Amino acid sequence: MATHAAAGHHADHHDDHDHKPQGFWDRWVFTTNHKDIGTLYLVFAFIMFCIGGAMSGVIRAELMTPGLQFVDPGFFNQMTTVHALVMIFGGVMPAFVGLANWMIPLQIGAPDMALPRMNNWSFWIMPFAFTVLLCTLFLPGGAPAGGWTLYPPLSLQGGSSVAFAIFAIHMMGISSIMGAINIIATILNMRAPGMDLLKMPLFVWTWLITAFLLIAVMPVLAGAVTMLLTDKFFGTSFFNAAGGGDPVMFQHIFWFFGHPEVYIMILPAFGVVSEIIPTFARKPLFGYQAMVYATASIAFLSFIVWAHHMFTVGMPLGGELFFMYATMMIAVPTGVKVFNWVSTMWKGSMTFETPMLWAIGFVILFTIGGFSGLMLAIVPADFQYHDTYFVVAHFHYVLVTGALFSIIAAVYYWWPKWTGRMYSEKWGKFHFWWTIVFVNLLFFPQHFLGLAGMPRRIPDYNVAFADWNLISSIGAFGMLCTPVFMFLILWHSKKHGAAATQQVWEGAHGLEWTVPSPAPHHTFTEPPVIRAQDLAHGDPTH
């Protein structure tokens, strides 16, 4: 708090009642304000979603018809690799960190994040990390093309671009770890008096658990890519079979990171949806504590299921069975969550504003992704599905219609609080229905392609797969319009939107709705007095 007060007084006062620093440099580059850093993260994530989306456009254009049309196979492989890295580390993760920066202090009654200077640093590393990663596209030999999972020996057979990718991964890893430490310190130490742990909004809870996952697994990824680096450039043999290493071991270490990473990208989404559904169902969240415990169990289980990504490497039967059953066990807490969201809606006086539409879309489509995940968890079935488009369909259902839908839902839900202006309901709904049509056109046929045996990561394919690929590509081209819609809707709202009230949504509860809209530059400089009726879960017996 001392840091925060000092920062406030350093800034030029002028006649700005908000005490905002003036000028681009002071306001954005040197900022330590959680709202400004949250905005920076969200803008950065939006740009990355557009870049990654453009790459998926290249991929789907090439796959629209059999044969090689637009790009050579090497560039196609670069596209699939960099698309994934950009979307995961540049899009989904920073978007959730941005939401955390904006909303966690507002939701727990804190004046700012616990470590504001580190917060600034953790954001400003990101643009540099992605400049390093994306510049490889323009280097001789091109970007990394061995898949985002960087399996050796393939990933080490390219040019020096792998060194750039590894350096970029180190940087984004450090950024994520700093962001996570900040979130943990904020939640555990900065809550307003009376904001008990079991009164916190679920978004805060899911982020607390996600932050612990982040500081546990990002360093493991850093270790794995460091070993890749030394194998390639310094003559070690961690994964080099000729030197006594084991390439399969990389897959184990990578997925020890990679599976919790999946939940890093979805737990905050669960939190967002658990905020939105009660608001528009006008009922408290059903089974609040069950939701908290389910989140914690998913986080724990995420550490013991990693090898289900590699059932076909030749593990012993005992290993396959363990990872199969452990994976299936995750369906239990996830099922609890879906059940609770549906029960929250049950007999609620529901209205279907744009954020609610996205949240309901999330519940239905994420569940489809969850079910295809269960199919993939079955070892004998996975031998057939492994590395086919069925896997691609599965993880795009959980990441696009899961994580991304919740991010869009969160933006529509909290946008009036951020800007003080409402967006156009008509166009927001248009955005939703357009996306629902095209996202399913894009990804649902990929289930059929995968079951028919179409392998992933290939630029050309058997003509037998032509029809569904064409439909999938039409869906992709429809999806490419959606960031434009969203940008225009939000731009129009910022310029011409109707003024938002303090509570914004009739059924909204929580501390963030007790501050004016737009939220002033500094909020809760005095800790708020917590009243049960202000909170979404004010009564802990719920």
Added chain:
Amino acid sequence: MSAVNRRWQKKGWLIAGGFFVFGFALVPLYEIACEHVLGIKLDQGAVDAEAAAAMAVDESRLVTVQFLANTKSKLPWVFSAEKVSMQVHPGQLTEAWFDATNVSERDIVGNAVPSVAPNSASLYFNKTECFCFTEQLLKAGESKRMPVRFVVDPRLPKDISTLTLAYTFLENDVATKKLAESNQAAAPAS
């Protein structure tokens, strides 16, 4: 409050640093897990020849041992097993021979990586001598006959009647490069 925040920061970095170390600790942990939990022998070193000789030969049982010889596509060697399979009694010390020829015009150092299938049998397959224990140098055009001496542990589970011993030769880039450098250094002197 800020002192507590800094304490949390310190704890956070400690946890993160601990997990960075843990990432590297997974390398030995992987071997331990394979050997002691899942029963796959990764350590391909020699077993003690005396201990192997002291094993009781189980005359009542015959196990088929098949041999596979592969090279990684980049290695210009021709590599084959002299016999495709053998029938051995568990406990009996047996010798098998492999042939390798370097068909390229440069000297190459290769390493053979062994693998035993099914993997549940790997614990019971013991080698007392093998060309895979050391680097193999084949000069340009050179051929070599290489032995492996092995004994199948009589405790091999009864349901396993066939074992496959597969070798894959890979080029040892580092050793080959060193060799080329020392050859070059030697050439002007002579």
